[in-house]
Amino acid sequence: MSFISLAYLIFLPLTFALYWLRRSERWQNTVLLMASLVFYGWWSMGCLALMLGVVVANYGAARCHSRWATPGIIVCNLGVLGIFKYYDFFAATADLPTLGLLLPIGISFYTFQLTAYVIDVQRGTVPAERSLLRFATFVCFFPQLVAGPIERAAHPLPQMQQRRTFCAAEATEGMRLILWGLVKKMLVADNCAATVDYAFANTATLSAPELWMGALCFAFQIYGDFSGYSDIAVGSARLFGIRLTRNFDRPYFAASIPDFWRRWHISLMQWLRDYLYIPLGGNRRGTLRRHLNTLCVFLASGLWHGANWTFVLWGAYHAVLFIPATLLGSRCRLVGRMITPVLVVMGWVIFRAESVSAACAYLRGMWDFHAPAFTLSRLPLVLIAALLLAKWRGTEPLSHIEHAGLLRSAFARYALYFLLFATVLWWGGETATFIYFQF
Numbered sequence: 380m381s382f383i384s385l386a387y388l389i390f391l392p393l394t395f396a397l398y399w400l401r402r403s404e405r406w407q408n409t410v411l412l413m414a415s416l417v418f419y420g421w422w423s424m425g426c427l428a429l430m431l432g433v434v435v436a437n438y439g440a441a442r443c444h445s446r447w448a449t450p451g452i453i454v455c456n457l458g459v460l461g462i463f464k465y466y467d468f469f470a471a472t473a474d475l476p477t478l479g480l481l482l483p484i485g486i487s488f489y490t491f492q493l494t495a496y497v498i499d500v501q502r503g504t505v506p507a508e509r510s511l512l513r514f515a516t517f518v519c520f521f522p523q524l525v526a527g528p529i530e531r532a533a534h535p536l537p538q539m540q541q542r543r544t545f546c547a548a549e550a551t552e553g554m555r556l557i558l559w560g561l562v563k564k565m566l567v568a569d570n571c572a573a574t575v576d577y578a579f580a581n582t583a584t585l586s587a588p589e590l591w592m593g594a595l596c597f598a599f600q601i602y603g604d605f606s607g608y609s610d611i612a613v614g615s616a617r618l619f620g621i622r623l624t625r626n627f628d629r630p631y632f633a634a635s636i637p638d639f640w641r642r643w644h645i646s647l648m649q650w651l652r653d654y655l656y657i658p659l660g661g662n663r664r665g666t667l668r669r670h671l672n673t674l675c676v677f678l679a680s681g682l683w684h685g686a687n688w689t690f691v692l693w694g695a696y697h698a699v700l701f702i703p704a705t706l707l708g709s710r711c712r713l714v715g716r717m718i719t720p721v722l723v724v725m726g727w728v729i730f731r732a733e734s735v736s737a738a739c740a741y742l743r744g745m746w747d748f749h750a751p752a753f754t755l756s757r758l759p760l761v762l763i764a765a766l767l768l769a770k771w772r773g774t775e776p777l778s779h780i781e782h783a784g785l786l787r788s789a790f791a792r793y794a795l796y797f798l799l800f801a802t803v804l805w806w807g808g809e810t811a812t813f814i815y816f817q818f
Contacts, residue, residue, distance in 0.1 A: 380421035382611045383565060390418065395618055404542040408516045411539075411619065418521035419485075426483040430519070433459060437493040438514050441500045441507040449501040453494055460490045468686030485525035487683055489518060491650055496532045498654060505532045513539050520621070522612040526605070528626040528646035535621060543620030556614030558799060560607040565803045567766050568603030571596040571759045579731060582741045587748045590741060591724075592759075598720075598727045599763045602630065605644070631723070634715040636700040639723055647683070651676045673705075674698045684730070689738055693729040700726075 380386050394414040398407055420427040433456065440452035463486060467477040496518075499505045508514040517536045518524075578585060578593020585593070609626040616623045624646050633639035640648050656676050662669040674695070681694025700722055725742060732738035 380418045382608065382615075383561070386421065390414070391615060391618070398619055399545055402542055402544065404540070405512070407543055407619070408512050408539055411521070412512065412516045412519060415516070415519040415521040415524060419519065419524055422484050423481070426481075426486075429459070429483055430486075430489060431515075433490065433493065434515055434518050435511075437497055437518075438508070438511055441497050442509075449497050452497050456490045456494045456497075460486055465682070465686045488527045488529055489524065491529050491647075491683075492531075493518060495529070495650060495654060499532055505536070508532075508536060520616070522615040523623055526608050526612070527644075528609060528612070528624045529650050530624060530646070531650075534624060538621050546620065549617050549620060553614040553617030556610045556617065558614075560610030560612075560614060561803050562607070562799055563603040563610065563766065564607030566603075567759075567762050568600045568607060570762055571600040571603070574759050575600050575731070579733075579737075579741065582737070582744055585744065587745055590745045594724050594728050594741075594745065595763065596759045597731050598631070598724045599759070599766065601727065601730075602627075603766070631720055632716070633719050633723075635719055636697065636704045636722065638715075639719060640697070640701065647680065651680060655679055670702050673702055677701065688735050689729055689732050692735055692738070693726055696726050696729055 380390060394410065397414075398410045401407075416427060416431075419430065436455060437452055440448040462478075463480050463482055467479065469475075470477045496505070500507045508517070513536070516539050517530075517532065520530075520535065520539075523530060574596045575593055578590060578596070582590065606627040613623045613625070626645050628642040628645065630639050630642035633642055656672050659672045659675060660668055661672060677694040677698035678691060679694070680697075681690040681692070684690045684693075725745070728741050728745070729735075729738045732741055
């Protein structure tokens with residue numbers, strides 16, 4: 380079930396009403412779990428059965444006190460992810476028979492979340508959850524199940540171990556986040572999508588300015604799409620009295636590549652830091668080892684996004700930029716703020732291209748200024764500028780607006796909400812599937 384579907388528009392308030400019908404912890408978790416199974420099973424009952432099998436296996440492994448349980452379940456988790464997501468890619472590369480398996484939606488997110496949980500239990504960071512109901516609710520919680528954020532058990536699980544009480548202010552903030560997420564997804568990302576598709580399909584015939592616009596539009600398509608999803612997820616969770624991790628912090632205002640990665644897909648980079656970079660030795664074993672560990676993190680980040688050499692190259696590209704930037708530190712912040720967005724946009728070309736050769740052709744065209752023709756619609760540029768202006772002063776422009784000038788009036792605030800929602804419906808681009816569903 381998609382956040383931007385009519386089904387979700389019915390599903391969310393119905394779940395909300397059932398959830399707050401009784402205020403016992405068991406009832407609330409039962410409603411959330413049943414709703415989550417409906418939400419995920421809407422796409423595929425087969426994928427739902429796979430996910431439930433993985434959930435039960437991880438629950439059992441965490442409860443088991445055998446020293447082989449944690450390594451065994453980690454191999455199982457990564458094996459399931461590898462078979463469904465990467466086997467065909469590597470088999471085709473090695474000229475072996477492929478399986479043609481359907482990629483279960485959200486598998487990268489819930490396998491990483493489960494793997495972090497069993498590692499944390501083994502380390503003693505969190506206790507093994509005794510209740511299968513609570514554990515399954517934590518893993519399957521529908522707002523973040525399909526595209527994150529990748530939650531660590533220490534944050535949401537304690538919230539699910541106690542009765543939640545309704546808070547009107549929290550619910551209001553949740554609705555604002557949902558509205559802002561719809562603005563970013565339907566108004567910005569979906570309007571950029573047509574320009575992006577055209578630019579990447581007609582690279583050879585477009586001028587350099589048009590190719591730059593196509594790349595810029597993809598940068599804001601993927602940001603509006605993914606961060607919009609995260610906003611709707613966090614906002615939906617707030618309606619049920621549960622707080623999720625923030626996944627974005629104005630990444631295109633970053634002063635350097637390391638700063639960008641502190642702001643973009645925060646939950647994934649924290650996962651890779653804690654469960655890959657630090658176990659590999661982090662920065663404790665000399666400069667060369669630190670750089671190799673950094674390269675491993677970015678290659679893993681690229682592969683996590685998909686089974687294609689473009690993602691591997693995209694990860695390597697950011698590693699090459701990240702390592703010298705860490706050596707320079709925070710010097711030349713003004714220059715960094717000017718150069719970083721350009722480097723990130725060029726990286727998104729590699730990410731979006733169908734192949735490495737297509738990415739190279741696109742990047743070459745971006746620097747061929749002999750044909751300055753410009754025929755693309757300028758509407759996405761207006762929307763991008765409006766989004767940047769809105770984000771300039773704060774992470775969430777609709778947050779706490781009741782303290783802002785004329786918007787202290789409830790009538791003015793609700794008029795603004797209505798205007799934004801009407802604008803989304805009227806000017807929203809052709810609805811496209813969330814990009815991160817494929818990961």
